[in-house]
Amino acid sequence: MRRLGNLTIGISVFGAPADSTTLLADTATKLLDIAEKRARNAGADTATYVAAPRPQPSTTTPTSPTPEPALFPIPSGAKLRLADFPGSG
Amino acid sequence: MTRLPDLGYMAKPTTADGLMCNEVDRPDAARPLGGEYWSWVQGSGKLSEVSVSEVITGWDDAARALDELRADKGQCVFLDPYKELSSGADRWVVSTQGEIDLVIAIQRVNHVLVAVTVYAPKGQRAAAYVQPAEKLLAAAVKRAREVGLAKR
Numbered sequence A: 001m002r003r004l005g006n007l008t009i010g011i012s013v014f015g016a017p018a019d020s021t022t023l024l025a026d027t028a029t030k031l032l033d034i035a036e037k038r039a040r041n042a043g044a045d046t047a048t049y050v051a052a053p054r055p056q057p058s059t060t061t062p063t064s065p066t067p068e069p070a071l072f073p074i075p076s077g078a079k080l081r082l083a084d085f086p087g088s089g
Numbered sequence B: 001m002t003r004l005p006d007l008g009y010m011a012k013p014t015t016a017d018g019l020m021c022n023e024v025d026r027p028d029a030a031r032p033l034g035g036e037y038w039s040w041v042q043g044s045g046k047l048s049e050v051s052v053s054e055v056i057t058g059w060d061d062a063a064r065a066l067d068e069l070r071a072d073k074g075q076c077v078f079l080d081p082y083k084e085l086s087s088g089a090d091r092w093v094v095s096t097q098g099e100i101d102l103v104i105a106i107q108r109v110n111h112v113l114v115a116v117t118v119y120a121p122k123g124q125r126a127a128a129y130v131q132p133a134e135k136l137l138a139a140a141v142k143r144a145r146e147v148g149l150a151k152r
Helices: A021-043 B062-070 B126-146
Strands: A001-005 A007-009 B019-021 B033-043 B050-061 B076-078 B082-087 B091-096 B102-109 B112-119
Touching: A001 A021, A007 A021, A021 B019, B050 B062, B050 B126, B062 B091, B062 B102, B062 B112, B091 B126, B102 B126, B112 B126
Parallel strands: none
Antiparallel strands: A001 A007, B019 B076, B033 B050, B050 B112, B082 B091, B091 B102, B102 B112
């Protein structure tokens, strides 16, 4: 994963059982370099992004696959808050 | 710091940000039941600025998961050479040195692992960010306890 301005680029490489971790890491790094170059060329690193609205619960039959149930749901209050950051006052 | 958009609940979260996860190579490694990931950036989030990620994961056996991470044989492993900075029964702090240095501070609280990753600005060494990472971990563990995560 790599940060690029307002953009975060993530690459996942799924290897075969015989593939070494080093090989997969090298492959992912090279792909990340390519992705970064293309993102810069497209201006994606300086673009302004707006969060998409979260989907609302629907009473209709879903057309997309049912999401996996949360086996270990995390309460929203668990995450760090800005006040927790050193120097935030 | 500015918080980036939530990625939401993950059925297969990383143990800590900055690691590489590969369940194919390590099929016998402990797997999390689920978890969530949040991240923050300083300023505009350029590579020249610091960023922070937090991951909370729940496990059937979090102690085993932490032991496997220490041995670099868990579901997620280090991408760069790492150096242990401090180690306790349930707490581990390491730094890595690579294109971007980072500090990973992780603590087990019963069946939960709370992990904080601080990315040093590009070109800076991780050493300056160890203390902030430890403070953030303490705060993160406190938050996790406050919402009752560690009791389940």
